Amino acid sequence: MIAKKVLLVGNFGVGKTSLIRRFVLNEFSEDYISTIGVRVSSKILKVDSTEIKLLIWDVAGTSDDEKVPKAYFMGSSAAMYVFDLSRQETYTNLEERLALVKELSGLKEITLVGNKKDLLTGDELEAVLGSISIHIDLVTSAKEDDNVEDAFLALAKQSLK
């Protein structure tokens, strides 16, 4: 079986851990658990006919002032940048943030995911998506289990490229 290290990055509280919990354990909790810098989870999934074990590194924060060890980003095959659709500060300067993750990880592509879709009305969601100039790969809700599997499938596919 192929094993791949994949990263989940993004600001604190955007729902990275919730997405992983939903994907790995099919659980959702309203409680906020701040991860201590990084937490590694694993999940086996099938991409086409290939069985792949994803080692998901849940990395808290991305900017230099958040003091994330650069080594966390090394050796990864794919990365997902998660932002909170309901908090503007998590999706401002997305281009810069993605460039930083690319630089630290050496990856050429990053899957961009907007989470917490359930907190917005249809109109609000449209307005937020319209305000972001770069391509968003998926819009998810860990709470309502919306698009979570697809987001990780996209991540797994990216890791096989």
Added chain:
Amino acid sequence: MKKAAEDHIKDKRFELLIDLLLADDRQDISLLKEELLEAKNFKSKVDPFVDAKIEDLRQNFPVYFGDTITETIKVQIKESQDEVVEALYPIMGKLVKKFIASEIAKLFESINNTINEKFSVKSIIKRFFKGKKTNAEDVLQEVFEPVVEELFVIGKESGLLIGSYSRGNIADKDMVSGMLTAIKAFAEDAFSKEGQDLEDIKFETFQLSMMNFKSIYLATATSGVLNAEFKDRLTDSLNNLADTILRNRDYLADESKLNNLLEEVLKDLEQK
């Protein structure tokens, strides 16, 4: 005859007097009698119900009052934690003391057996020819024999598990490898020791050691007392192992082949 008639009249008067004097008392007595009879009747009627209820309560006490009592006890314990601790402390203290005494007795027995064995003529002659180890090291090693519990071969940057040998039952070795790599990276970054690697993490008699190579690192978890000689042997074995793996990269691509190699290396280490 006249006298008898007078007597009769006297008697009648006397009875009349008694009736007059005792009328109230007789009424009270008859009332009391009625009340007593009534109570007796009531008791005979009610008793079976009361008995049945008592029996029901006796049998179903936990059902009726279990939750209330549990809740009350919980509240009581919560509100009087200090008192509970004070009450339990002497009992727990005795238990702990008893446990420690029994463990120390076992330790003494083990040390005595080892000393007796080590100071036997046979052993002294053997050591005379073998040399090197001190008696203390010898005894300690026998009592707390060092054992390699886990051996992981991990990708240095990715933290991916390439191969492993395990005596224990670690549920998710991949996750452990990832977290170990993260802790290693965190410690190296936090203390800004560029070019230096985290090598040991100790928990009392359990030690995690990491040997770093260019693209991989070997993580071992050992229990027992690690004396200098065992450390030397382990280091030699791990260096040779890394040399074999890095010279023949097939091991990095074939997990079962690598796992067999790890098992062989550890068997050799134990037999030395």
